[in-house]
Amino acid sequence: xxxxxxxxxxxxxxxxxxxxxxxxxxxxxxxxxxxxxxxxxxxxxxxxxxxxxxxxxxxxxxxxxxxxxxxxxxxxxxxxxxxxxxxxxxxxxxxxxxxxxxxxxxxxxxxxxxxxxxxxxxxxxxxxxxxxxxxxxxxxxxxxxxxxxxxxxxxxxxxxxxxxxxxxxxxxxxxxxxxxxxxxxxxxxxxxxxxxxxxxxxxxxxxxxxxxxxxxxxxxxxxxxxxxxxxxxxxxxxxxxxxxxxxxxxxxxxxxxxxxxxxxxxxxxxxxxxxxxxxxxxxxxxxxxxxxxxxxxxxxxxxxxxxxxxxxxxxxxxxxxxxxxxxxxxxxxxx
Amino acid sequence: xxxxxxxxxxxxxxxxxxxxxxxxxxxxxxxxxxxxxxxxxxxxxxxxxxxxxxxxxxxxxxxxxxxxxxxxxxxxxxxxxxxxxxxxxxxxxxxxxxxxxxxxxxxxxxxxxxxxxxxxxxxxxxxxxxxxxxxxxxxxxxxxxxxxxxxxxxxxxxxxxxxxxxxxxxxxxxxxxxxxxxxxxxxxxxxxxxxxxxxxxxxxxxxxxxxxxxxxxxxxxxxxxxxxxxxxxxxxxxxxxxxxxxxxxxxxxxxxxxxxxxxxxxxxxxxxxxxxxxxxxxxxxxxxxxxxxxxxxxxxxxxxxxxxxxxxxxxxxxxxxxxxxxxxxxxxxxx
Numbered sequence: 001x002x003x004x005x006x007x008x009x010x011x012x013x014x015x016x017x018x019x020x021x022x023x024x025x026x027x028x029x030x031x032x033x034x035x036x037x038x039x040x041x042x043x044x045x046x047x048x049x050x051x052x053x054x055x056x057x058x059x060x061x062x063x064x065x066x067x068x069x070x071x072x073x074x075x076x077x078x079x080x081x082x083x084x085x086x087x088x089x090x091x092x093x094x095x096x097x098x099x100x101x102x103x104x105x106x107x108x109x110x111x112x113x114x115x116x117x118x119x120x121x122x123x124x125x126x127x128x129x130x131x132x133x134x135x136x137x138x139x140x141x142x143x144x145x146x147x148x149x150x151x152x153x154x155x156x157x158x159x160x161x162x163x164x165x166x167x168x169x170x171x172x173x174x175x176x177x178x179x180x181x182x183x184x185x186x187x188x189x190x191x192x193x194x195x196x197x198x199x200x201x202x203x204x205x206x207x208x209x210x211x212x213x214x215x216x217x218x219x220x221x222x223x224x225x226x227x228x229x230x231x232x233x234x235x236x237x238x239x240x241x242x243x244x245x246x247x248x249x250x251x252x253x254x255x256x257x258x259x260x261x262x263x264x265x266x267x268x269x270x271x272x273x274x275x276x277x278x279x280x281x282x283x284x285x286x287x288x289x290x291x292x293x294x295x296x297x298x299x300x301x302x303x304x305x306x307x308x309x310x311x312x313x314x315x316x317x318x319x320x321x322x323x324x325x326x327x328x329x330x331x332x333x334x335x
Numbered sequence: 336x337x338x339x340x341x342x343x344x345x346x347x348x349x350x351x352x353x354x355x356x357x358x359x360x361x362x363x364x365x366x367x368x369x370x371x372x373x374x375x376x377x378x379x380x381x382x383x384x385x386x387x388x389x390x391x392x393x394x395x396x397x398x399x400x401x402x403x404x405x406x407x408x409x410x411x412x413x414x415x416x417x418x419x420x421x422x423x424x425x426x427x428x429x430x431x432x433x434x435x436x437x438x439x440x441x442x443x444x445x446x447x448x449x450x451x452x453x454x455x456x457x458x459x460x461x462x463x464x465x466x467x468x469x470x471x472x473x474x475x476x477x478x479x480x481x482x483x484x485x486x487x488x489x490x491x492x493x494x495x496x497x498x499x500x501x502x503x504x505x506x507x508x509x510x511x512x513x514x515x516x517x518x519x520x521x522x523x524x525x526x527x528x529x530x531x532x533x534x535x536x537x538x539x540x541x542x543x544x545x546x547x548x549x550x551x552x553x554x555x556x557x558x559x560x561x562x563x564x565x566x567x568x569x570x571x572x573x574x575x576x577x578x579x580x581x582x583x584x585x586x587x588x589x590x591x592x593x594x595x596x597x598x599x600x601x602x603x604x605x606x607x608x609x610x611x612x613x614x615x616x617x618x619x620x621x622x623x624x625x626x627x628x629x630x631x632x633x634x635x636x637x638x639x640x641x642x643x644x645x646x647x648x649x650x651x652x653x654x655x656x657x658x659x660x661x662x663x664x665x666x667x668x669x670x
Contacts, residue, residue, distance in 0.1 A: 017508075017512075018508065023361055023486055023497065024359055024361070024447060025359075026359070043487065112359060112455070116359060116451070119451075119454065120447070123548045123551065151357065152378065152456075153358065153359060153455055159358075161504060161508075162358065164504075165500045166500075168503065169354075169496060169499075170356075173353065173354065173496075174353070177351070187353075213458045217454050219559070220555060220558075220560065221552065221555050221556065223555075223559050224554070224555030224556075225555065
């Protein structure tokens with residue numbers, strides 16, 4: 001087994017398992033989770049390590065200034081063999097150790113959820129000097145989902161389950177108010193099923209619009225807090241190199257036998273698509289004055305063609321985390 | 336019937352009716368609703384009127400700068416006999432007409448939902464010069480609710496229904512994953528029932544902490560946008576005067592026969608409780624540098640003892656809306 005640590009993520013950090021539904025955020029990680037691989041605080045933030053201390057927004061918050069790496073599951077650190085191997089920990093321990101880094105990753109989050117997580121919990125962190133928003137893939141992937149799941153702020157993972165529950169709640173309310181079963185069903189309507197997937201351009205436009213809209217709120221909040229903000233487009237294996245490393249080939253084949261990533265995400269998965277998305281995000285960030293970095297070509301350049309970086313197309317090995325943390329420090333001038 | 340307009344709010348703008356559940360916000364008004372009394376845009380914002388135009392964030396947005404009055408159902412304008420009698424419309428039409436006012440009220444919203452509504456939709460309004468956050472009652476009322484409904488960001492209305500649906504969703508997922516009915520029920524756990532109501536001091540502390548936490552995000556967003564922000568504690572009938580006007584006495588008695596407000600909200604409903612809450616909010620606003628106004632004593636002073644201001648303890652008559660809009664303009668120096 002190439003990635004035994006993944007079993008530790010499966011039960012509680014996988015959409016097929018127990019989802020911790022929450023108001024506003026929709027869902028977040030289990031709180032107070034402990035294992036050799038992954039540990040969360042009383043809120044659900046993953047712990048990062050800084051000079052032997054285990055820190056997080058809902059746990060031990062260091063005195064003095066801190067920095068945040070925010071995003072979705074890659075920032076959370078799915079794939080890391082322990083909390084020490086996440087981006088926040090590698091930055092804290094080695095590549096940019098002058099000020100501690102907190103993990104503000106939310107697994108399966110879109111850009112709206114990432115913003116909410118920050119808005120709702122930033123008061124726990126008295127002084128924030130720097131925010132690295134390391135994200136971008138989920139919003140593009142979700143932009144493929146059917147129109148009726150997009151709403152005004154983009155689709156989110158598990159959106160089908162949410163829609164089913166809303167239907168059930170409305171049905172129950174109508175019945176409680178004395179409507180017949182037939183009338184209540186009619187009032188609630190049939191779940192929509194028809195879906196014409198958007199073109200790649202439409203998908204990129206939709207994802208970019210939504211992302212930049214949210215990044216603009218990050219910008220205002222960060223500026224008011226005196227924190228530097230950078231948007232980094234996270235690496236996706238097929239945006240980094242056309243040919244995966246040997247271990248990656250084996251893993252991707254195994255994973256595709258369970259759920260075909262290529263079929264699910266279609267034409268996103270080419271280097272060209274990645275660069276087009278990066279150009280759109282870069283233009284959006286420039287318009288609102290937020291520094292932007294596409295980590296994909298940076299990682300291509302910095303790694304050997306056969307180097308094992310990914311445990312699946314979007315999550316890193318320990319070595320991948322370490323290399324990317326080093327590149328972040330280098331390119332963003334973090335110390 | 337003293338307030339026939341209330342029938343027009345009952346079916347679609349009442350928690351006993353059809354709730355429009357939504358991601359992130361939890362719920363919002365029906366979209367594209369039309370009637371003689373209340374009209375909403377494609378998102379659910381209520382229209383306000385400015386120089387004969389009907390404006391809203393999701394509908395016609397005026398060119399040039401606008402101002403927002405944000406809050407919950409009182410800002411939405413439950414009680415007004417038409418859109419023209421809401422605070423936003425009275426400010427636009429008469430008391431502060433120099434720049435149009437948009438209605439950013441969300442019925443049954445707490446302070447977190449008010450902040451989210453702004454974060455999620457402010458991009459529709461290119462230039463915002465001023466924000467009046469006219470709110471405060473719901474957060475205090477909700478602070479009475481049981482601990483398990485408070486979560487990390489305070490309780491919200493319809494929270495019981497939400498909790499029931501989450502239980503149902505988790506049960507279904509466990510069953511789908513092959514768990515027996517008994518094991519799944521056990522895993523989900525019993526709904527909590529025990530509840531010791533907090534003291535008034537605890538309630539005020541809880542509501543103030545949460546509110547100021549959210550107002551601090553409003554502050555950062557407003558500052559970045561160059562918009563002036565003021566927090567106004569909204570009037571509650573028993574905070575304005577101990578003895579209601581004659582029409583109010585009749586209405587409150589009728590309403591209490593359906594749902595006893597005094598019993599539901601307990602010791603909140605005295606002038607003294609209102610002043611204590613105002614002092615706590617005022618101190619919180621001062622700490623973060625946001626101007627604060629308690630509208631309650633202002634309204635006491637400005638109105639005649641027998642003047643009919645309220646359709647229920649928290650929503651205004653047309654005359655109430657007009658007087659309060661005038662007092663806002665006067666006290667905040669709006670023109």
